[in-house]
Amino acid sequence: xxxxxxxxxxxxxxxxxxxxxxxxxxxxxxxxxxxxxxxxxxxxxxxxxxxxxxxxxxxxxxxxxxxxxxxxxxxxxxxxxxxxxxxxxxxxxxxxxxxxxxxxxxxxxxxxxxxxxxxxxxxxxxxxxxxxxxxxxxxxxxxxxxxxxxxxxxxxxxxxxxxxxxxxxxxxxxxxxxxxxxxxxxxxxxxxxxxxxxxxxxxxxxxxxxxxxxxxxxxxxxxxxxxxxxxxxxxxxxxxxxxxxxxxxxxx
Ligand code: PGA
Numbered sequence: 001x002x003x004x005x006x007x008x009x010x011x012x013x014x015x016x017x018x019x020x021x022x023x024x025x026x027x028x029x030x031x032x033x034x035x036x037x038x039x040x041x042x043x044x045x046x047x048x049x050x051x052x053x054x055x056x057x058x059x060x061x062x063x064x065x066x067x068x069x070x071x072x073x074x075x076x077x078x079x080x081x082x083x084x085x086x087x088x089x090x091x092x093x094x095x096x097x098x099x100x101x102x103x104x105x106x107x108x109x110x111x112x113x114x115x116x117x118x119x120x121x122x123x124x125x126x127x128x129x130x131x132x133x134x135x136x137x138x139x140x141x142x143x144x145x146x147x148x149x150x151x152x153x154x155x156x157x158x159x160x161x162x163x164x165x166x167x168x169x170x171x172x173x174x175x176x177x178x179x180x181x182x183x184x185x186x187x188x189x190x191x192x193x194x195x196x197x198x199x200x201x202x203x204x205x206x207x208x209x210x211x212x213x214x215x216x217x218x219x220x221x222x223x224x225x226x227x228x229x230x231x232x233x234x235x236x237x238x239x240x241x242x243x244x245x246x247x248x249x250x251x252x
Contacts, residue, residue, distance in 0.1 A: 002207050004223065005163060005230035006247045007039040007062055007124065008237025009092060009211075019046035022240065023053040029244035033058040037230075038247045039090055040237070044078055051087025062090035062124065065098060068111035070118075080119025090122045092232070094150055096169045106149025113150060117158050124163045124209070124232065125150045127190075131170035139168075140189055147193060156198045164190060164208045165232045171212025173234060180221045180228075183210045187227035216245035223249050 014022060019042045030038060041062035042050050051061050063086075067077035083091060093116065094109035109125065116123040127146035129139045143166070151159065166186050171178050178186075187208050195203035210222055211232030222228050236242040 002205060002229045003035065003037055004250070005037045005039065005207055005209060006233065006249070007041060007090070007092075007209065007230070008233050008243050009041045009062075009064065009095070010043060010237060011064070011097070011234060012043060013238055014042060014046060016046045016049050019043070020049050020053055023050045023059070025240045026244065027054070027057050027059060029240050030059065030247055033247070035250055036247065040243075041090075041092055047083070047088060048086040054087070060090060061086075061088045062092060063088045063121075064092050064095070066091045066093065066112050066116050066119075066121070068108075068115040070115075080115045080121060084119045084121060088121060090124055090163070091116045092124045092126065092165075094146070095126045096128055096167060096172060100169075106146055106152075109146075109150040110152045113154065113162070117154075117161060122161050122163055124165050126165045126167050126211070126232070128167040128169050128172075128212075134168065134170065139186060143186060143190060144193060147190065148197075151197075156202050159194070159198050159202055159206060162206065163230075164194075164206065165211050166190060166208060167211035167232060173213070175213050177213040177215070177218050177222075178210070180225050183222060184225040184227055187225065191227050214246060216242050219246045219249040 039060040039062045041064050063083045070079050093112045098104040113123050129142040133142050168178050190208050191203050207229035209230040209232045210228050214231040214233045215236050
């Protein structure tokens with residue numbers, strides 16, 4: 001049984017004050033959480049203040065990136081132990097924006113994966129094809145190589161802590177959502193790939209989130225798909241009303 005996870009990726013939005021106010025409002029709006037896990041990923045500056053607001057409540061805290069060394073002369077970077085102590089329990093790794101603008105590769109995703117696991121954080125590993133790759137019929141190939149590259153040398157016991165996020169690049173921030181059929185096809189494929197590599201049992205418990213223009217009005221049809229176990233939400237996670245509606249997809 002996979003408990004759905006709805007995670008909000010705030011990207012480079014919200015100052016400390018805005019983040020804290022938002023977190024307070026979100027706690028109120030979301031109320032009780034049943035049968036779903038909810039998380040938010042504020043910018044680094046707001047992680048700890050937001051952790052203080054969320055403490056003891058049902059919303060979990062995620063970081064948007066992690067560096068692979070624990071400490072040292074790495075100006076501008078943030079390590080796993082720092083994130084864990086700041087209150088994070090999850091970390092997004094390999095988001096397509098990091099791949100596109102900051103030189104992220106499958107190899108660096110893999111290094112971050114191990115840093116997250118060492119710090120006791122659950123990595124949310126993002127994979128997904130570009131529009132050109134989809135049009136060239138390379139979707140499964142791209143997803144397989146990102147999955148294999150990102151998870152290189154991870155054993156079954158480690159995969160147990162990992163969350164996968166399938167985010168077709170052409171659907172991120174564009175308002176174009178993959179249809180439930182398009183998303184489900186790739187989610188099913190990812191599940192099969194995990195089963196081949198790590199066994200059926202692990203594939204059955206590993207959550208695969210969908211990301212890319214998730215909104216209150218498409219979350220239910222996406223969540224109705226057998227292999228979609230939650231969502232990584234960008235734009236619609238920046239407003240309390242829309243994120244609370246997405247997180248409450250299973251209410252009423
Ligand atoms: P979006 O972003 O919901 O704004 O498309 C999703 C993401 O980048 O995780």
